[in-house]
Amino acid sequence: MDIKKEIKKLLIEKSLNMSQLVELMNEKTGEKDSLQNLSGKLNRNTLKFREADEILYVLGYKFEIVSR
Numbered sequence: 001m002d003i004k005k006e007i008k009k010l011l012i013e014k015s016l017n018m019s020q021l022v023e024l025m026n027e028k029t030g031e032k033d034s035l036q037n038l039s040g041k042l043n044r045n046t047l048k049f050r051e052a053d054e055i056l057y058v059l060g061y062k063f064e065i066v067s068r
Contacts, residue, residue: 003052004042010059024058 041047
C-alpha cells in the first residue's frame with residue numbers, strides 16, 4: 001500500500017488539498033505542522049502510524065485491522 005497515493009485519493013474525494021489538510025490537522029492537534037514537513041514525510045515514506053491515524057481522523061475515516 002502506498003500511503004501517499006491513498007491519502008491523495010481521500011483528499012480528492014473530500015475536495016481538499018494538502019494545505020487544507022495541514023490546517024485541519026493543526027486545529028485538531030494544536031500543533032503547528034507545515035505543508036513542507038507533511039509532504040516530505042509522504043515523499044520519504046516516513047509517516048508515522050499516529051500521523052496517518054490523525055490524517056484519517058480529520059478526513060472522517062479510521063484504520064481498521066481485520067484478519068485475512
